[in-house]
Amino acid sequence: MNKSPSDHIPQEAFDWYDEYAHGLMDRRTFMKKLGGLAALGFSMAVLTSALLPNYALAEQVSFNDDDITATYEEFDSPNGHGKGKGYLATPKNIEGKLPVVLVIHENRGLNPYVKDVARRLAKVGFIAFAPDALFPLGGYPGNDDEGRAMQKTMDRAKIQNDFVAAAHFLKSHANSNGKLGAVGFCFGGYIVNYLAAVDSNLISAGVPFYG
Structure with missing residues (x-):
C-alpha cells in the first residue's frame, strides 16, 4: 500500500x-x-x-444544499454580553418536533468547519445552532489566527453565560422537541462539560471532543 x-x-x-x-x-x-x-x-x-486546515476541502454540506435552510439568528444573553448571534441550520421542510443540537466552536470563533458541522446535522434531521463567541467583537474575522487572538481577550465567564443562553434559546425553538444535545471541539468540548455541570436539566446528551 x-x-x-x-x-x-x-x-x-x-x-x-x-x-x-x-x-x-x-x-x-x-x-x-x-x-x-x-x-x-x-x-x-x-x-x-x-x-x-483547509475548510473548503473539508466541507461536506453546502450552504445552499436543497435539503436545509441556514440563517443567522440573534438571542438575548443578559448574564453574558447582552446579545449573542449564531448560525442556525434546519431541515428544509420541518414536520413536527425535532431534537436540537448546539454546536460549539474551538477557541477561535465560528469558523467554516463548525458551520459545516451544523449543516451536516440539519441534513440528517436535527435543528442545529452554532453560536459565535466572537459576536461581541464583530464576529469571526475570517481566519483562525485572528479569531484565536480575539477570543483570548474576552471574559470567559461571559462567554460561558452566552453559551448557556444559546442553549436555552435553541431548546425553546418552535420546532424543538425539548431534547437538547451539545457537541463541542477543543474549547467547545469544555463548554459541553460546563453546560452539563451548570444545570443537570439543560442538555440531554453531550459529546465533548477532548474538552
Whole structure:
C-alpha cells in the first residue's frame, strides 16, 4: 500500500501543531519550527497541507444544499454580553418536533468547519445552532489566527453565560422537541462539560471532543 506524504512527517510536527492550535505557541514560532524540518528535506507545502486546515476541502454540506435552510439568528444573553448571534441550520421542510443540537466552536470563533458541522446535522434531521463567541467583537474575522487572538481577550465567564443562553434559546425553538444535545471541539468540548455541570436539566446528551 502506498503511503501519503503526511505518513512520513515526524510526530513532533503534529505535537507543535497541537500546541499552536491550543494557543500555547504563536504562529511565528510554529512556522519557524516547521522551517527547521524543511531544512532537513521536508517540503513546506506538504507540511502545511497536512497540518493546517483547509475548510473548503473539508466541507461536506453546502450552504445552499436543497435539503436545509441556514440563517443567522440573534438571542438575548443578559448574564453574558447582552446579545449573542449564531448560525442556525434546519431541515428544509420541518414536520413536527425535532431534537436540537448546539454546536460549539474551538477557541477561535465560528469558523467554516463548525458551520459545516451544523449543516451536516440539519441534513440528517436535527435543528442545529452554532453560536459565535466572537459576536461581541464583530464576529469571526475570517481566519483562525485572528479569531484565536480575539477570543483570548474576552471574559470567559461571559462567554460561558452566552453559551448557556444559546442553549436555552435553541431548546425553546418552535420546532424543538425539548431534547437538547451539545457537541463541542477543543474549547467547545469544555463548554459541553460546563453546560452539563451548570444545570443537570439543560442538555440531554453531550459529546465533548477532548474538552
